[in-house]
């Protein structure tokens with residue numbers, strides 16, 4: 001479990017990016033920080049692996065204050081995937097993935113083997129191992145980024161808008177792939193996005209944030225959709241429009257559900273809760 005306790009971050013120029021933020025992030029689940037640009041999502045994420053040091057407060061991992069751990073060691077033990085994959089342009093795919101195991105002391109041969117295993121895990125053919133990042137599509141580069149994030153077999157994986165720069169079709173593919181991976185690996189994932197649909201799709205716990213990392217609501221997607229904390233959250237999650245504004249339409253073959261654009265989304269099979 002990751003805990004933020006009364007965390008604030010004031011940057012040297014005086015910007016208060018995070019103002020007294022507390023949260024518990026359960027292990028083996030996906031927690032998503034969602035909010036508009038500049039609300040402090042990246043700052044929060046980077047305080048988990050000490051890329052950013054808080055001005056006040058404590059971050060704990062499994063009960064232990066992370067300040068007690070050397071920053072470099074902590075950073076290497078936590079996976080980090082960022083928006084533009086962050087791949088080293090003069091390293092091949094395999095070399096990019098193998099960097100972390102190499103830094104952690106694995107032999108060249110073992111690290112290469114690990115890189116090939118991870119390529120398979122994230123759905124990349126082994127034939128791409130010797131390519132350079134510029135010889136891959138944006139979606140493939142992001143897969144390499146995810147493989148690299150997993151290379152140290154971390155318990156925690158931090159993902160900062162990892163699918164923000166790819167087109168919607170590839171994005172949907174990567175999201176499905178992450179859901180599949182997470183079922184298999186059960187990591188503690190902390191994911192940052194400004195896309196509420198992505199947050200609801202991927203998050204077990206969704207944290208809706210406003211400026212200064214102010215928590216507007218924390219809950220499962222169902223809790224938030226069923227009980228938005230206030231009108232602002234209701235409007236932010238699009239409760240009254242688009243894919244979440246479902247209406248019942250009666251047809252001669254029974255009731256169907258129609259979204260805000262009038263498109264049929266499914267058939268109403270039963271009035272009771274179903275799991």
Ligand SMILES: Nc1ncnc2c1ncn2[C@@H]1O[C@H](COP(=O)(O)OP(=O)(O)OP(=O)(O)O)[C@@H](O)[C@H]1O
Nearest residue numbers: 011013015017036037038039040041042043044194
């Ligand atoms: N190194 C820095 N020095 C000064 N201010 C910073 C620094 N990094 C971030 N900020 C400011 O802190 C606030 C929060 O930034 P942060 O990057 O955490 O937000 P974000 O929610 O991740 O935004 P985005 O979605 O645009 O990436 C913003 O006002 C930003 O300008």
